[in-house]
Amino acid sequence: MRRTKIKDLLAHGEIGAKVTVKGWVRTFRSNRFIALNDGSTINNLQAVVDFENTSEDLLKRLTTSAAVSIEGTILESQGKGQRIEIEVENLEILGDADPDEYPLQPKKHSLEFLREKAHLRPRTQVMSAVYRVRNALAYGIHKFFNEKGFVYMHTPIITGSDAEGAGETFRVSTIDPKNPPLGEDGEVDYKEDFFGKPVNLSVSGQLEAEVGAMALGDVYTFGPTFRAENSNTSRHLAEFWMIEPEMAFYDLVDNMDLAEEMIKYLIDYAMEQCPEDLEFLNQRYAQEEKTKPQNQRAELGLLERLKFVSDNNFERLTYTEAIEVLRRSKPFKKGKFKYPVEWGVDLSSEHERYLVEKEYKKPVILTDYPKEIKSFYMKQNEDGKTVAAMDVLFPGIGEIIGGSQREENLEKLVKRMEEMDVPQEELWWYLELRKFGTAPHSGFGLGFERIVLFVTGMGNIRDVIPFPRAPKSADF
Ligand code: 4AD
Ligand code: MG
Numbered sequence: 001m002r003r004t005k006i007k008d009l010l011a012h013g014e015i016g017a018k019v020t021v022k023g024w025v026r027t028f029r030s031n032r033f034i035a036l037n038d039g040s041t042i043n044n045l046q047a048v049v050d051f052e053n054t055s056e057d058l059l060k061r062l063t064t065s066a067a068v069s070i071e072g073t074i075l076e077s078q079g080k081g082q083r084i085e086i087e088v089e090n091l092e093i094l095g096d097a098d099p100d101e102y103p104l105q106p107k108k109h110s111l112e113f114l115r116e117k118a119h120l121r122p123r124t125q126v127m128s129a130v131y132r133v134r135n136a137l138a139y140g141i142h143k144f145f146n147e148k149g150f151v152y153m154h155t156p157i158i159t160g161s162d163a164e165g166a167g168e169t170f171r172v173s174t175i176d177p178k179n180p181p182l183g184e185d186g187e188v189d190y191k192e193d194f195f196g197k198p199v200n201l202s203v204s205g206q207l208e209a210e211v212g213a214m215a216l217g218d219v220y221t222f223g224p225t226f227r228a229e230n231s232n233t234s235r236h237l238a239e240f241w242m243i244e245p246e247m248a249f250y251d252l253v254d255n256m257d258l259a260e261e262m263i264k265y266l267i268d269y270a271m272e273q274c275p276e277d278l279e280f281l282n283q284r285y286a287q288e289e290k291t292k293p294q295n296q297r298a299e300l301g302l303l304e305r306l307k308f309v310s311d312n313n314f315e316r317l318t319y320t321e322a323i324e325v326l327r328r329s330k331p332f333k334k335g336k337f338k339y340p341v342e343w344g345v346d347l348s349s350e351h352e353r354y355l356v357e358k359e360y361k362k363p364v365i366l367t368d369y370p371k372e373i374k375s376f377y378m379k380q381n382e383d384g385k386t387v388a389a390m391d392v393l394f395p396g397i398g399e400i401i402g403g404s405q406r407e408e409n410l411e412k413l414v415k416r417m418e419e420m421d422v423p424q425e426e427l428w429w430y431l432e433l434r435k436f437g438t439a440p441h442s443g444f445g446l447g448f449e450r451i452v453l454f455v456t457g458m459g460n461i462r463d464v465i466p467f468p469r470a471p472k473s474a475d476f
Contacts, residue, residue, distance in 0.1 A: 018074075021038065033046055046077060048085055048087050134452045163204040171198065221244045234462075235349075240461075250442040286302070317366060366391050369387060371385065378404040391403075
């Protein structure tokens with residue numbers, strides 16, 4: 001008999017039907033009740049064993065995380081909160097999980113502990129819920145952009161350029177570090193390397209996405225990006241996924257409108273696709289909040305917050321206005337900010353979070369940043385001081401999106417690259433986009449794990465990606 005997934009069974013299984021289910025034992029109690037999960041849903045199926053007619057040996061092997069195959073008949077359940085259960089007629093252990101050795105118990109483990117068990121943590125309720133929501137968000141992204149006629153574009157992972165110009169790249173090389181080929185100057189000779197020049201893992205697919213936008217109109221990327229920034233925080237990964245739409249003929253306002261529409265769509269899509277997982281995460285979030293001091297607790301629950309963000313306009317203001325707001329704020333006047341607030345500084349997460357969580361109490365889009373603190377490719381404003389940049393800031397997270405209108409004027413772009421020491425030889429093709437049929441265009445990058453963090457209400461970015469990579473941490 002073909003296996004039925006537990007999600008389908010719980011929703012549509014007909015009383016009296018004979019079915020086969022396969023999954024992992026969550027718990028086995030009173031020598032009778034198996035709570036079975038197969039990953040298709042957060043909910044378990046109750047399978048009732050006829051212990052009098054089952055061998056002692058088999059009963060003993062029904063331990064947490066053992067894999068089993070069950071044939072049985074669907075019955076109406078007497079238990080609370082479940083419509084059906086299954087009466088076990090045939091039980092086969094597919095794989096034992098010795099309880100003396102199996103490291104996870106049905107009890108709640110800390111997320112830190114689970115991180116050390118990245119190969120087993122998807123079997124916990126919380127992680128399986130997070131991974132299903134992550135999946136829904138990934139699918140939602142493709143759905144959103146395809147419904148809008150965007151073309152999904154694959155950009156290279158190995159590149160010769162540092163798109164953000166931040167110098168935080170991972171080098172890719174086949175040179176033996178113990179015996180590198182040396183040039184006449186005594187330096188490593190990259191002409192001997194695999195690609196004949198130094199290359200690295202991409203920090204962003206934006207520059208290649210601009211190539212797509214200048215031909216296909218509206219494109220987006222969705223791929224892994226890599227940053228060797230030494231930020232050991234709950235918001236940073238060395239390997240993260242980024243969504244980068246790039247649109248011809250869009251100005252900064254069009255860009256902001258699209259970013260806001262996309263985020264709201266994704267939140268709605270996750271709520272529609274994953275109601276049970278989000279209900280579970282909502283309760284988890286509420287419990288987490290209770291462990292915090294009263295004055296640090298969030299005002300809204302997780303689901304309330306998602307709905308609020310989906311229903312309300314984001315606040316939009318310029319960087320210059322934000323500096324004024326921050327300088328008028330209580331924490332500034334009382335000297336409570338750790339980092340300085342004056343025109344020209346890069347805002348710290350304490351400032352971003354103040355704006356979002358205290359001043360406006362909603363997502364904020366900041367625009368028109370000083371050109372000195374932003375990348376070379378951003379369109380320069382008339383004032384000569386700022387660029388047409390936008391950052392979308394979110395409660396509990398800070399920056400979730402960074403983007404801009406792009407500089408489409410060849411001379412202005414070249415001048416800016418000279419000022420910022422961005423090598424032009426590597427980017428000759430990027431400059432040719434401005435030489436042949438240049439046009440206004442804009443785009444942005446959404447950090448995928450940051451939106452997963454927000455939607456799931458998890459506190460640490462390492463818990464929303466199956467195998468996190470961070471400084472001194474790539475164990476799986
Ligand atoms: O602001 P960033 O650096 O912008 C870019 O890379 C542009 N090329 C995007 C574009 O315009 N096409 O990064 C974009 C987003 C950030 O807002 C943040 O959400 C996420 O990527 N991000 C990270 N997420 C996890 N770990 C890191 N180390 C991240 N660095 C950036
Ligand atoms: Mg940024």
